[in-house]
Amino acid sequence: MPFSKEFFIIDAHGFLHRNYHALPKLRTSKGEEAGALYGFVNWLIRFLKDKKPHYAAVCFDSKGPTFRHELYPDYKANRPKADEELVSQLKTARDLVSAMGFKIAALPGAEADDLMATLAALGKKSGKDVVIVTSDKDIYQVAGGGVKIWSGAAKEEYKAEEVCLSKFNVSCAYMRDYLSIVGDASDNIPGAEGIGPKTAAELINKFGHIADIYKAAEAGDAAIKPGVIKKLLAAKESVLLSEKLVTLKDDLPLGLSFEDFAVKNPLESELEIFANRFEFKNLLLQNNER
Known part of the structure; x- marks a missing residue:
């Protein structure tokens, strides 16, 4: 099987958090x-075997506040502190993933979503088909135009516009507008109080982006119910703040070229240390599967 021509961008924290909470201890x-x-690690081994990626990036969040915390101190303030047992695995994962031959993408003050958006732009500029491996809905705002989303499940196809339309009833180009209105409880992003997903999608499909929706609302457009106009106007400051919070950065200064993300041969001596420490017998077999 030849090497894949796609550039895969992997949401490491998404996988690690999901595995930690879903799998037995x-x-x-x-x-x-x-x-x-x-x-x-099991997923990465299967990924290497099945997709044979030529280029891939594994994205990690970095500890500490981001520009979003500066804009809104309550950003993610509702989240409980991560278990120390998970934190220790997040730290170890970087070295382990590097030893497997993948290039790590991480930047102080940057979230994985912003890294993925920046790398998607880099991949497009380099003429590659980009596949972002994540379950995070925020990333749909950069999908389309050569950028696909994949959950990582072997039997699932790469998706973009069709999934955004079926899940949220808006196209990818309007995903940030949708999130700005409905907010995001998981990240403590406020949105517009009293306006839910259905109404948000209707407004977007009728008027377009946030600026156009507010232009219509402030003009008292008859196509918007008076009650909705009232809620929009009352929430304008909150919606505009939410728009800044949900918008992903696609121009982070990573200081890396596209070729830096070529998948390399594993570092067998380092993998052996990890395999012995965590008793991952299959880790030592990965080189024979590639």
């Missing part, structure tokens, strides 16, 4: 928690 014989790592 897994500990080594010495008592070290390894469940999240085990699930992610």
Whole structure:
């Protein structure tokens, strides 16, 4: 099987968090928690075997506040502190993924979503078909035009516009407008109080972007119900703030070229250390599968 021509951009934190909370607890014989790592490593091994990627980036969040916290101190303030057992695996994952031959993308003050958006722009500029491997709905705002979304499930196809339309009833080009209005409880993004997904989609499909919706609302457009106009006007400051919070940055200064993301041969001596520490026998077999 020839190498894949796509540029894969992988949401590491998405996988690790999902594995940690969904899979049964897994500990080594010495008592070290390894469940999240085990699930992610198994997926990466299957990914290497099935897709044979030539180019791939694995994106990680970095510790500390972001520009979104500066704009809105309550950003993600509703989230409980991560379990220390998960935090330790997140730290280890970077070195383990590097040893497997992948290039890590991380930047202080940057979230993985912004890294993925920046790398998608880099991939498009380099003439590649971009596949972002994530379950995060925010990333749909950069989908389309050569950028596809994939959940990572072997039997699922790459998707973009059709999924955004079926899930949210708006096209990818209007995803940031949709999120600005409905908000996002998981990130503590306020949106417009009292306006739900159905009404948000109707407004977008009728008028377009946030600026156009507010132009119509402030003019008292008869196509908008008076109650909705009232809610929009009351929430304008909140919606405009939310728009800044949900908009992904696609121009982060990574200091890397596209060729830096060529998948390399694994570092067998380092993989052996990880395999012995976490008792991942299949990790040592990965080189034979590529």
